[in-house]
Amino acid sequence: MKKRVTLTFPTNIVQMPITYRLAKDFNVAANIIRAQVAPNQVGKLVVELLGDIDEVDAAIEWMRLQEIHVSLASGEINIDEDICVDCGLCTGVCPTQALTLDPETFRLQFRRSRCIVCEQCIPTCPVGAISTNL
Amino acid sequence: MRTIAEINEKISRRQAVAWTVEELKARVKESGVAKAFKQVDVICTGTFEPMESSGAIINLGHTDPPIKIRQCWLDGIPAYAGFGAVDLYLGATAMADYSSSDVLDGNLRQGTERERGGAHVIEDLIAGKPVQLRAIGQMTDCYPRASFENTITKESINQFYLFNPRNLYQNFIVGVNGGDRPLFTYLGPLQPRLANAVYSNPGAISPLLNDPDLQLIGIGTKVFLGGGIGYVAWEGTQHFPLQKRLPNRTPIGPAATVALIADAKQMNPYWVRGCYLHNYGPSLMLGVGVPLPVLQEEVVHHCAIQDKEIVAPVMDFSIPRRVRPTFGLVTYEQLKSGRITIEGKSVRVAPLASIYLSRKVAEELKQWIIAGKFTITEPVATIPQDRSFIAQDRRGSQFTLE
Numbered sequence: 103m104k105k106r107v108t109l110t111f112p113t114n115i116v117q118m119p120i121t122y123r124l125a126k127d128f129n130v131a132a133n134i135i136r137a138q139v140a141p142n143q144v145g146k147l148v149v150e151l152l153g154d155i156d157e158v159d160a161a162i163e164w165m166r167l168q169e170i171h172v173s174l175a176s177g178e179i180n181i182d183e184d185i186c187v188d189c190g191l192c193t194g195v196c197p198t199q200a201l202t203l204d205p206e207t208f209r210l211q212f213r214r215s216r217c218i219v220c221e222q223c224i225p226t227c228p229v230g231a232i233s234t235n236l
Numbered sequence: 237m238r239t240i241a242e243i244n245e246k247i248s249r250r251q252a253v254a255w256t257v258e259e260l261k262a263r264v265k266e267s268g269v270a271k272a273f274k275q276v277d278v279i280c281t282g283t284f285e286p287m288e289s290s291g292a293i294i295n296l297g298h299t300d301p302p303i304k305i306r307q308c309w310l311d312g313i314p315a316y317a318g319f320g321a322v323d324l325y326l327g328a329t330a331m332a333d334y335s336s337s338d339v340l341d342g343n344l345r346q347g348t349e350r351e352r353g354g355a356h357v358i359e360d361l362i363a364g365k366p367v368q369l370r371a372i373g374q375m376t377d378c379y380p381r382a383s384f385e386n387t388i389t390k391e392s393i394n395q396f397y398l399f400n401p402r403n404l405y406q407n408f409i410v411g412v413n414g415g416d417r418p419l420f421t422y423l424g425p426l427q428p429r430l431a432n433a434v435y436s437n438p439g440a441i442s443p444l445l446n447d448p449d450l451q452l453i454g455i456g457t458k459v460f461l462g463g464g465i466g467y468v469a470w471e472g473t474q475h476f477p478l479q480k481r482l483p484n485r486t487p488i489g490p491a492a493t494v495a496l497i498a499d500a501k502q503m504n505p506y507w508v509r510g511c512y513l514h515n516y517g518p519s520l521m522l523g524v525g526v527p528l529p530v531l532q533e534e535v536v537h538h539c540a541i542q543d544k545e546i547v548a549p550v551m552d553f554s555i556p557r558r559v560r561p562t563f564g565l566v567t568y569e570q571l572k573s574g575r576i577t578i579e580g581k582s583v584r585v586a587p588l589a590s591i592y593l594s595r596k597v598a599e600e601l602k603q604w605i606i607a608g609k610f611t612i613t614e615p616v617a618t619i620p621q622d623r624s625f626i627a628q629d630r631r632g633s634q635f636t637l638e
Contacts, residue, residue: 187284187509187521187590191424193574194432194586203574208591226425228286228511228521228588230351 103155106135106178107162110171111145118168120147128161129153135218148219178235179217179224185231186210192223192232238531243277244611254278254527254605256598257441257539264540272540273533278605278612281443281539282460282525282597285436285589286511288422289402289473290520291327292358292500295394296369298322304379307372310357310388317371321379325399328510328520330354353518356510358398361390362462363505396500398462398508402472404524406444406492407479407548408437410566410585412578415554420515423588426553430578433550436588439543439568441595443526444492446539448485450477452528454615459496460525460601462508465610466498468619476625485538486546488565494619496524507597523593525601527612543568550578558627 109120116139121132130153139145151158162172179200188210190203200216201223203209224232246252253276255263260279263272294315296305304321308314312332316325331353361367371384390396412433413419413426420426423434439445447453457468472493479491500508507523528535548571550563563578570576571585604610 188592189285189521189590190587191434192586194434194584195425195427203587203591205572205574208587208595222425225514228424228513228519229509230512 103153103158105151105158105174107149107151108173109145109147109149109165110173111139111147112169113142113144115168115170116141116143116145120165120170121149124151124161128157128164130158130161136220178214179212179219179221180233180235181210181212182231182233185229186227187229187231189228191228192226195222195226197222238277238529240529240531240612240614243529246277247605247608247611250606250608252277252605254280254602256595256602257281257446257528258595258598260536260539261440261542264536269533269536269540273530273536276530276536279446279528279530279535279539280525280598280601280605281441281446281528282523282594282599282601283404283438283442283589284507284521284523284593284597285438286422286513286519287400287403287405287522287524288329288519290398290400290522291325291354292361292396293399294324294326294396295320296322296324296388297392297394299381299384301381302379303371303373303381303384304376305371305384306374309370310354311352311360311367313352313354313357315354326354326357328353328355328358329518331517351512351518353510353512355518355520358500358520359505359508359510361388361396362500362503362508364389364391390501398466398496398498398500398503399469400496400522402474402493403496403522404442404444404472404494404526405437405490406442406448407487407546408435408490410435410548410550410571410576411553412550412563412583413554414552414561419553420513421553422513422516422519423553424513424586428554430581430583433576433578433583433585434588435548435568435571435585437548437568438587438589438591438594439546439572440541441591441598443524444494445486445546446541447526447528447535448481448487448538449621450492450619452531452535452615453494453526454618456613456616457526458610458613459498459527460523460597460604460610461496461498461503462500462522462524463504463506464498464500464502466496467613468494468615469497470495471619471623474625475619475623477619477621478624482545482547484541484545486541488547489549492619521590523597525597527601527605527610529612543572550576
């Protein structure tokens, strides 16, 4: 199964090789979507955990014991369809082509699976239709 | 040959044949110009794009005692008041004036954000929302009042109409950034080293590209504006019909423009949207539809134009001068494919006009005509076709940059 989580590390845990431990101890592949990590600062990691359901749960349990805050409500881009005017300006700054215009209808399409939550689309949107819950 | 009177007669009997310009293009491809000409009476074009040279005229109605307004703010956004006592002009790109002492004394509505401009206030008024008014007057014997504050809605004011000095640009440019830092422009963010490109005209469906020499559109032409009925009032500012043109008569860059006027009280906020271009400023996204009466076969011929036959220049915004370097011309077919090639590099392209809503404007106008709700007009005067594009240089300048 696949689970997207946001990990917040206290400053003392930033040194720990988390993704290595997830792979080695739990056989969980951690695909890093976003990361903000620096020495002696609270770190933040948005990862997609891929593995057996029991092992993913065990991995989350273990991380929580390490005082890593695990949030299942991971950062996601939301597009308010009532506000969006389908201009497509956001498609030009989206680095992963998660945001595209349908070549026939020219309506905005959002493929969440491709989104890395870089948030460049948020200030670009002229009508403020895009937001994140992170 | 058809006449406007004949077409209006058919519209009133609900027998007029109206097609969107895309339907026309498809029919011409299928069966040719002559056959399409026999079938169709009106061709409906539309666009939905930011048109920043727009604004609203408002007459508030007189207060007791009366006031001659000299300075005025609507939701903290300054409106021009340098004419009749309670006449105001609220420009789409007007922004809250942060340097004024008004901010410090707390008179501005809380939550006025930099992203909010005159266009957003116009949208709110059209949507029927209340707007805060604050005015300072010049005390005279006729108008003794010094200041006035109130909450207004579109129902509590006399006139409320859009008067847009420049709309419907006939073609525009494509923006890129050849420099090494991000730029925030009226076309949206342009990323460095040619990482993206933005175009803002919807191409072959755009109204003025289907009547390239303005033979049909003139002063008095009735149009769809923001969901209400409006008219072409004049040539637009920066109207430049003498732009270089292709043999099909479409210009290779920004050319003709028109000034539009329409009652905002009839409008629908779905078609009038305040917008904000990051680190540039507010603007107004507007849906405008123009009907083209099929008087002669030539009309069909012009409207049959395809995206691959229309071009726009790619301009480098990293040089902030009046004349910017260009990377040459690209077709709207290339632009709409989502990628263009500049200096051998594939660059992703995004539109700023909503092609989806542009089509919807044309469709809405078509439905109005089919239902007999919208008749067409004969222009009362033509738009000049000989205007040059004068630049503002300091007198005495010895050399030109062009």
